[in-house]
Amino acid sequence: xxxxxxxxxxxxxxxxxxxxxxxxxxxxxxxxxxxxxxxxxxxxxxxxxxxxxxxxxxxxxxxxxxxxxxxxxxxxxxxxxxxxxxxxxxxxxxxxxxxxxxxxxxxxxxxxxxxxxxxxxxxxxxxxxxxxxxxxxxxxxxxxxxxxxxxxxxxxxxxxxxxxxxxxxxxxxxxxxxxxxxxxxxxxxxxxxxxxxxxxxxxxxxxxxxxxxxxxxxxxxxxxxxxxxxxxxxxxxxxxxxxxxxxxxxxxxxxxxxxxxxxxxxxxxxxxxxxxxxxxxxxxxxxxxxxxxxxxxxxxxxxxxxxxxxxxxxxxxxxxxxxxxxxxxxxxxxxxxxxxxxxxxxxxxxxxxxxxxxxxxxxxxxxxxxxxxxxxxxxxxxxxxxxxxxxxxxxxxxxxxxxxxxxxxxxxxxxxxxxxxxxxxxxxxxxxxxxxxxxxxxxxxxxxxxxxxxxxxxxxxxxxxxxxxxxxxxxxxxxxxx
Amino acid sequence: xxxxxxxxxxxxxxxxxxxxxxxxxxxxxxxxxxxxxxxxxxxxxxxxxxxxxxxxxxxxxxxxxxxxxxxxxxxxxxxxxxxxxxxxxxxxxxxxxxxxxxxxxxxxxxxxxxxxxxxxxxxxxxxxxxxxxxxxxxxxxxxxxxxxxxxxxxxxxxxxxxxxxxxxxxxxxxxxxxxxxxxxxxxxxxxxxxxxxxxxxxxxxxxxxxxxxxxxxxxxxxxxxxxxxxxxxxxxxxxxxxxxxxxxxxxxxxxxxxxxxxxxxxxxxxxxxxxxxxxxxxxxxxxxxxxxxxxxxxxxxxxxxxxxxxxxxxxxxxxxxxxxxxxxxxxxxxxxxxxxxxxxxxxxxxxxxxxxxxxxxxxxxxxxxxxxxxxxxxxxxxxxxxxxxxxxxxxxxxxxxxxxxxxxxxxxxxxxxxxxxxxxxxxx
Numbered sequence: 001x002x003x004x005x006x007x008x009x010x011x012x013x014x015x016x017x018x019x020x021x022x023x024x025x026x027x028x029x030x031x032x033x034x035x036x037x038x039x040x041x042x043x044x045x046x047x048x049x050x051x052x053x054x055x056x057x058x059x060x061x062x063x064x065x066x067x068x069x070x071x072x073x074x075x076x077x078x079x080x081x082x083x084x085x086x087x088x089x090x091x092x093x094x095x096x097x098x099x100x101x102x103x104x105x106x107x108x109x110x111x112x113x114x115x116x117x118x119x120x121x122x123x124x125x126x127x128x129x130x131x132x133x134x135x136x137x138x139x140x141x142x143x144x145x146x147x148x149x150x151x152x153x154x155x156x157x158x159x160x161x162x163x164x165x166x167x168x169x170x171x172x173x174x175x176x177x178x179x180x181x182x183x184x185x186x187x188x189x190x191x192x193x194x195x196x197x198x199x200x201x202x203x204x205x206x207x208x209x210x211x212x213x214x215x216x217x218x219x220x221x222x223x224x225x226x227x228x229x230x231x232x233x234x235x236x237x238x239x240x241x242x243x244x245x246x247x248x249x250x251x252x253x254x255x256x257x258x259x260x261x262x263x264x265x266x267x268x269x270x271x272x273x274x275x276x277x278x279x280x281x282x283x284x285x286x287x288x289x290x291x292x293x294x295x296x297x298x299x300x301x302x303x304x305x306x307x308x309x310x311x312x313x314x315x316x317x318x319x320x321x322x323x324x325x326x327x328x329x330x331x332x333x334x335x336x337x338x339x340x341x342x343x344x345x346x347x348x349x350x351x352x353x354x355x356x357x358x359x360x361x362x363x364x365x366x367x368x369x370x371x372x373x374x375x376x377x378x379x380x381x382x383x384x385x386x387x388x389x390x391x392x393x394x395x396x397x398x399x400x401x402x403x404x405x406x407x408x409x410x411x412x413x414x415x416x417x418x419x420x421x422x423x424x425x426x427x428x429x430x431x432x433x434x435x436x437x438x439x440x441x442x443x444x445x446x447x448x449x450x451x452x453x454x455x456x457x458x459x460x461x462x463x464x465x466x467x468x469x470x471x472x473x474x475x476x477x478x479x480x481x482x
Numbered sequence: 483x484x485x486x487x488x489x490x491x492x493x494x495x496x497x498x499x500x501x502x503x504x505x506x507x508x509x510x511x512x513x514x515x516x517x518x519x520x521x522x523x524x525x526x527x528x529x530x531x532x533x534x535x536x537x538x539x540x541x542x543x544x545x546x547x548x549x550x551x552x553x554x555x556x557x558x559x560x561x562x563x564x565x566x567x568x569x570x571x572x573x574x575x576x577x578x579x580x581x582x583x584x585x586x587x588x589x590x591x592x593x594x595x596x597x598x599x600x601x602x603x604x605x606x607x608x609x610x611x612x613x614x615x616x617x618x619x620x621x622x623x624x625x626x627x628x629x630x631x632x633x634x635x636x637x638x639x640x641x642x643x644x645x646x647x648x649x650x651x652x653x654x655x656x657x658x659x660x661x662x663x664x665x666x667x668x669x670x671x672x673x674x675x676x677x678x679x680x681x682x683x684x685x686x687x688x689x690x691x692x693x694x695x696x697x698x699x700x701x702x703x704x705x706x707x708x709x710x711x712x713x714x715x716x717x718x719x720x721x722x723x724x725x726x727x728x729x730x731x732x733x734x735x736x737x738x739x740x741x742x743x744x745x746x747x748x749x750x751x752x753x754x755x756x757x758x759x760x761x762x763x764x765x766x767x768x769x770x771x772x773x774x775x776x777x778x779x780x781x782x783x784x785x786x787x788x789x790x791x792x793x794x795x796x797x798x799x800x801x802x803x804x805x806x807x808x809x810x811x812x813x814x815x816x817x818x819x820x821x822x823x824x825x826x827x828x829x830x831x832x833x834x835x836x837x838x839x840x841x842x843x844x845x846x847x848x849x850x851x852x853x854x855x856x857x858x859x860x861x862x863x864x865x866x867x868x869x870x871x872x873x874x875x876x877x878x879x880x881x882x883x884x885x886x887x888x889x890x891x892x893x894x895x896x897x898x899x900x901x902x903x904x905x906x907x908x909x910x
Contacts, residue, residue: 379849381824394834396839396841397839399809399838399840401837401839402835404834404835405832405834406831406833408831409830409849410531410828411821411829411849412826414851415824416850417848417849418847418849419846419848420848421844421845421846422844422845422846423843423844424844425842426839426841
């Protein structure tokens, strides 16, 4: 195995490919958080009065809350006053009118990341609402969307243009006081995406947005709100990469999905924030609140996530199944390496009749990392005939990593049925032997086995993402066998 | 925020001064450590679902008087030791005179023996995880020390009957310590019963230390009445190739809690934990188990089944913890729950915490109701609906009851479960 070890070490040492810093001037607030900062933030964004009130209320709630410590992760305390709460790329004009107006430095950054922002994205059929640090700088493919009546814009723009929609739905799924990080986000969120799919519309494109943390010491507080009105459908893709940094950076996002009668939202994430170096130094803290409310009957939400990055991931995309016959799905692959820590899973809250949910979670731990699935399946007394199936499997690579499962199951309805199963295993010597015997090198063999392990989840991803996800796993994984 | 309620100082005044001095000292020490102990609340993770049932009024703090008639114990072949309100009743007890088996009540220990025991008490339990059971160490008034010499075999089961006289309000603190020598074997049956109708609390702690190759079968029957809050903890430490076989049968009550913690500390140790819980009316039952695989090559197998009817509430929390060097561990956990009515609640949390890679671990959990197709099958063969449901419900738990190796306990448990099921379906 000496040869393999060498290969392994080489691969383990591979640097984070997306680690570079774009040098552009940024308007950045002094670090610190108080009501004035929020007022300034709100004023810069030219927000209506109700938004400022909402932010301040959230901030006051946040002040009263304690930072949660129940997750199976370990990190030094975050100093919230050492973070700058606003950073926007310097604008030459008021707003970039077309791609030509966008700072070429920015465009280069995206190019390095392989975001299809130019002509090629037309072929890929993707409309990108690219979020660079905090302000959306370019939005493409507005036309076909506008034709269909779909609203897809930065949330700061939505606050101006569609205040009634924002006021109605913002915070309706994740209230400002929901949890510590959601409250913080509600107070200081800088930008994000807003999507509204009108009645009976099937969104003609897969919507996608790329988040990227750029300026140093800037917490990124994204806010995404997607509303699918009756009989509509949308598939939303979210991808994340971040440049290399030595200090830990905080990312506390909130994603809210509202699904009305017979509507369907498919939300896919590939998360590849900077995970820290091989000594566990640096990396992103990813504390995210994602929740979908299936308000309407026969509505459906499907979360798919591939989590390979971040020093610490703390995220539980949830579904509140309120409408009768509504469906919630959660497919997840979480991969941790080196000193990464992940505590992730989902919540399925069944309230409506005949609601059903499926949870497939695949955790892969390598190196000295720790990977936990934490999930809640809850059947209220009104959830007649509700159904859940949960499967969470863990794969361990290396003898210093850890894998945990903490599933909470609460049932108050006798006609509800829940099944939960979990297994833990490692890449077996037999599997490796079989592959190697057929001339497949160990790296490829592991990659193949792991890809097989995750297949159930990958097949849920839109095609472009599935390819990217497979690549990501390969990069993150190769070299973890010994 | 309201400060968390703390343990009333009334609970830190133990009775039973006839214990040997080293044990009295130990009690005092443990008691001092409990001053201002915060009581579990909804926010306490391991009491999340059960703290609301815990009612520790000062009336419960007084030690129950040790006099009174003794009730009917489990009539079965074997040896019997009867404890009443946590204190042994010598006239009702008969000790086996098998070679190598020493059984003594704490009150009869010499100072040297007591000193040795004092050093070892509480070593099997994780104090942070069994908050309330720690009260036992500050309050026990007597107890049973069972020592099995190497190779000693106790042929008949030993029944330890803990009876609580609930004619006045108060609390009792039964305590058992089992020290099983190399390759010794024994079957112990703990039965908890009560008579009287005043509200009381029973706080029972049992500890088992198994030396290499020891084989212990432990049966625990918790069947007190509607007036009894029961907080119990069982701690087990296992050396190489030892086997611990546990069968817990629990009937619901106003507050029932049992913590079972097993540490597999040397290679080849293995354990099987079976549990059956039934609750009805407004009853509650909470089982918390922890299996720690500390050493490599250990096996554990855990199966718990709960049935909740009426407006009752059954809780299961099972944790398997595989330590970093515990390679080649095998751990299986299964928890199945039958929810018989919509007013009832079942909460289950089967946890895995794994720090080694070459292990085989799996857990499964289900919550559901009786399968309509199975009922239909039986009904189509001329069995009426109620009997069909009774049959299926009994079948759900019988698989585990049948594994109890002591016939008398099996029969008692089955009869009681039948009665429970009859009552349940009468209500429905």
